[in-house]
Amino acid sequence: MLESPGIAFTVFAFLLVLGPLVFVHEYGHYIVGRWCGVKADAFSIGFGRKIVGWTDKRGTLWKIGWLPLGGYVQFAGDRDAVSQPDAEWQSLPAAERAHSFPAQPVWKRALIVAAGPVTNFLFAILILAGFALVYGASQTPAIVGAVDPGRPAAAAGLEPGDRILSVNGRPTEVFEDVQMAIAFGLAQPARLSVERDGETLSLTLTPQIITRTDDFGNKAEVAIIGVRSGSPVYTRLGPIAALGHGAEQTAGFVRMTGAVLGQFLSGARSIKDMGGPIRIAKTSGEAATVGFEQLIYFAAFISINLGFINLLPLPMLDGGHLAFYAYEAVRRRPASMQVQEWAFRFGFVAIVLLMLVVTFNDLGSIGAWDGIARLIG
Template identity: 30%
Template sequence: MLFTILMFLVVLGILVLVHELGHFSAAKSLGVRVDQFSIGFWPKLFGIKWGETEYMVSLIPWGGYVKIAGQEEPEGDEPEHYELCSRSKLQRLYVFVAGPFANLILAALLFPLIYMLGISVSAYIDQPARVGWVEKGSPAATAGIRSGDRIVEVMGTPTPTWEDALTEIGSRPQQHISIVVERDGQRRTVNLTVAEERRYGAGVIGVGMPIPPVIANVMHGRPAERAGLEAGDLVLSINGVKVSDWMQLRDAVRGSDGKPLVMQVKRGEKLLNLTVVPKFSEELNSFAIGIGAPPSPTKMMRYSFGESVYRGERKLLSTMGLTFEVLWRLVTGQASIKSLGGPIMIARVAGQYARAGATPLLQLIAFLSVQLFILNLLPIPVLDGGHVLFLGIEAATKRPVSMKFKETATRIGFAVLIGFMLLVSYNDILKLLR
């Protein structure tokens, strides 16, 4: 738990620091005074005054701010030369958008770096999306998708690889979608409703990449051990029915109703027929024999500098496109806000990614940097996009926006932002309790 909290603070601290440095550097480049630079929000924990700026760390870690002199245009006195309101509209726009664009630049640098360092991916991720298994009772099973089908299109978008297919499906939880599959050289369209994965809210349909039916481990005192099964055994058939993947093996055990299963296994060069009697597991709420699945095969992919830049910027653009698509679905009611995650989920993911290594953690930081770039430019008062909105109104009306209007709009924007944060945190808690 302590490690998870620490990684959450590290990830958030990097994102906020880069964002606020963008605003800070832009203001300084124009000769504008910056009074405060804070990581976190009120109240202040500690700080130091260096030059004309107070640098500090505040209690609430969800964000940060820079207090720029003359950020709001005075309604009476002439502005001082060191105040932002004395600069042109274009220069003020530059300061307001510098924070989000700093996050974008961070992501644009991190994605290529990740490909150069090397990423661990599923051995099948860049292979055609040929279905290895279909879970019983899943949306895919109900729609008639079978093992061996190749997913070639999701909602009109071609999916030549597993990565493409999982991205398109994962971004559409609880939505009705159409999928084109190829079977025996012929294409057919199936319609289904995407389910929502419990832990992170991603869309799933109950299909996966091939998993060989190899027993990874045998639990002590369970039916598999009593039957003589051993780790490393390759299951060839059950009751005379050929077994080609792990999910088929699992479904056969779960659907056995406790009746004996004759398993033909290959152990080295030997073929053995072993009889195992599944027992009902209260923990799994199904019949089980006490064996573990093999880990999904992975491979480490490293690329040259040029290829890393190409792949990194493609990843940046696809992440931006996916973010805009999700926002559009939320606005139009095509997606549920329940699928969104908040600080608790980010903390959990940060801890898991950090344990997996530096590269996964960098992937998370790059992904969240893109989210911050886009979300901060939304025209909501209290966000950077709100300042841009006020500038736009000022340019259109040829006169400054009144302080009273700005204050009222900012209070409303702040209330909306707090309400949103509470809602996504509530979603996180519900997912933890599932």
């Protein structure tokens, strides 16, 4: 078992992951805002008091805040870091007002807001494409190499040599597609389309939940059916094919994230599985201990999650702004300021509650509650 990294190394690895991802996200907003002719008053990595900062020739204050858990771009006409319009923006001189964010047509505002999450997805695609270029992409066919006795696959009649064509209607091109479809489907029945001796069979089985322990002693419940692939096959890809592979992998991670979110909302998955900054920091340190490549791959996964979460239609998030812009585009007028104010209050409360939940879970994942219980006992 690998030794867990120290606190200093973990914090360093966490900042090495989060800092560039926040910069990429906010730079997406910033650069599209510039393209749309909107002035940025501030570009901040982190929140709170400024540690270091400078003002460029365009009048944008670039700064680093002391709380490195996010960032923001504040455009001209914004009241705060979440782009609520300043009540005084209409009283700006005409030349300044023309370059303010609220003065832009709804399509420009939507483009600027969507650019942050989209840039996170593009960043992940580039990372995953880079791995495919350097190390090759898995092309291991979705063919059963071995069936573990006593597991669901054996009970359902799967045999070595069977090609798994799809799981729950989703095609499985490579063996990893099968593993991902099963692992994140919990213990729900899975419908497999299988090719055997030129015939197509339909099999239904219920995955088995087991507890796996990684090299750092972390335990996680995963679903398995008890099949193994043949010899792994990796193929080096050219630049264009690598980009396509990166896009496919990113889309797969987005689908997986959406499925997990649906499981949380439906109650199929416990909220105890939710993690936040502390767990991300812990995993960053462990990934860095394994190797720099593993840390970069983890950064791609977090970038996808950051993009996905920001697109959720919650006020204060990019998705919440986009929902208001969609309303404005359909109704030809923005929602009233009172409605927007109450929506942002609701969003703030929802995000605070979510942070409390994930922080509680995170502290449990590092043994804080067990330590307190031992002290009390």
